[in-house]
Amino acid sequence: MRRKTLTGDRTINGFQVRKTVRRVGEGLSRVPPLLRSGAFHVVEGALVEAHTDLADPAPLRTLPIGTGEGRQVPATRVHRVWNPGPSRAVSVHVYSPPLSSITFYDDWRDAFLVPLRTDAVEGAPEPGGAR
Numbered sequence: 001m002r003r004k005t006l007t008g009d010r011t012i013n014g015f016q017v018r019k020t021v022r023r024v025g026e027g028l029s030r031v032p033p034l035l036r037s038g039a040f041h042v043v044e045g046a047l048v049e050a051h052t053d054l055a056d057p058a059p060l061r062t063l064p065i066g067t068g069e070g071r072q073v074p075a076t077r078v079h080r081v082w083n084p085g086p087s088r089a090v091s092v093h094v095y096s097p098p099l100s101s102i103t104f105y106d107d108w109r110d111a112f113l114v115p116l117r118t119d120a121v122e123g124a125p126e127p128g129g130a131r
Contacts, residue, residue, distance in 0.1 A: 041070035045089030
């Protein structure tokens with residue numbers, strides 16, 4: 001899987017703001033905000049979100065999100081967002097507090113929501129550092 005292309009990442013008053021451009025087929029695997037609340041809004045194109053909740057695990061639900069639409073991301077949500085095509089998608093994501101790491105989860109039935117790995121977020125602020 002090709003990684004999404006980030007074109008902007010800022011921390012403003014304790015909120016992490018990311019502008020993301022995804023080419024057709026690009027996405028990011030199961031990612032919870034790790035006890036952070038957030039939201040995203042599609043500015044151009046369309047995305048699809050598959051999600052469940054760590055507090056009340058259920059089979060993944062899928063929701064298309066078009067231009068001008070957005071979603072709240074509760075602190076316990078595990079989700080995958082991708083661009084189904086036919087053209088690029090541009091979205092803005094906001095998290096608070098800013099993400100310092102992302103955990104990827106398995107979605108196979110026998111290992112559903114078992115953590116696979118955790119990656120540091122490039123450019124994340126140091127814990128306790130200035131924002």
